[in-house]
Amino acid sequence: MSKENRRVVPGLSDEQFVRGAVPLTKEEIRCLTLSKLKLEQGNRVLDIGAGSGGLSVECALLLGGGEAVTERSAESAGGRGGKGGAVWALERDPEAAALIRANLERFCLHNVTVIEGKAPAALQGLGPFDRVIVGGSGGNLEGIIGRSHELLEPGGVVVLNCILVQTLAEALAALEERGFTEVVYIQAAISRSRKMGRGTALQPLNPVFIVSAVKGVC
Helix, strand or coil, X not given: CCHHHCCCCCCCCHHHCCCCCCCCCCHHHHHHXXXXXXXXXXXXXXXXXXXXXXXXXXXXXXXCCCCCCCHHHHHHCCCCCCCCCEEEEEECCHHHHHHHHHHHHHCCCCCEEEEECCCCHHHCCCCCEEEEEECCCCCCHHHHHHHHHHHEEEEEEEEXXXXXXXXXXXXXXXXXXXXXXXXXXXXXXXXXXXXECCEEEEEECCXXXXXXXXXXXX
């Protein structure tokens, strides 16, 4: 990828990604999710249910690249990335995992580890992490939030994206049960302009709930 197109800011256009049948978190939602994630240089980020890898790519770019991280080195290092920060992208769908790898190659990234498996079982031996993103749960959200709490450093941030009201309610209950603090959620209802005939119309995207919370320091 040319240097001119490697904008190290959140909000890469959707068209820049390798796409397939697997959903991609939309550009505007990625921006809002990253704002809630509050990344810091050197952070170790876990992206659960990474889909096509949109958020993993954005995080990796913002963290400034770094040395290549393999699954073996991640395990031996206890899940700690280099000083430039690193991302671990967990995905249970092989087609989606292949898209993540294609997008990592597309953006010339070497600080992302792709792990194929289902959370929370596939997280065994990893961590600790400074940030956790939950984009998909595969019907095991409570278990994933519980494991995220165990893997997060004190003061670490977890951000969840969900569409269903029922999923939002489940997430809030699980976060409260685990003692997370500063629990905040928003609903993002975004429309994009689209040419229609002689004018312009607004085409809505699916509304998304974005939930953020902090692991207590005590």
